[in-house]
Amino acid sequence: MICGQGYVDGAIDGFGDYVCVDCWASGEAEYEGREAVEFVEADVPYYVDYPSESVARFLDACNRKRR
Structure with missing residues (x-):
């Protein structure tokens, strides 16, 4: 967790955070x-x-990828 905010949409990263x-x-x-x-x-x-x-679009956006 980076900012500590936990009650919104998000994603698990490659480190499991x-x-x-x-x-x-x-x-x-x-x-x-x-x-x-x-x-x-x-x-x-x-x-x-x-x-x-x-x-899938959300994850792509998190990773700065375009479909």
Whole structure:
């Protein structure tokens, strides 16, 4: 965890650490050499079904890749 924020969408990186969406978006995670490997949805009291294509686009965006 970079910033300590844990109740938002994010991703597990190659080191096994959770990184929030804001740290991916700011580029801070990339600066530290992290790569998103698994999507983690926010811990909310209701279920959200993200389509697999949306999850793939999220991970690509975290890793600064374009489809």
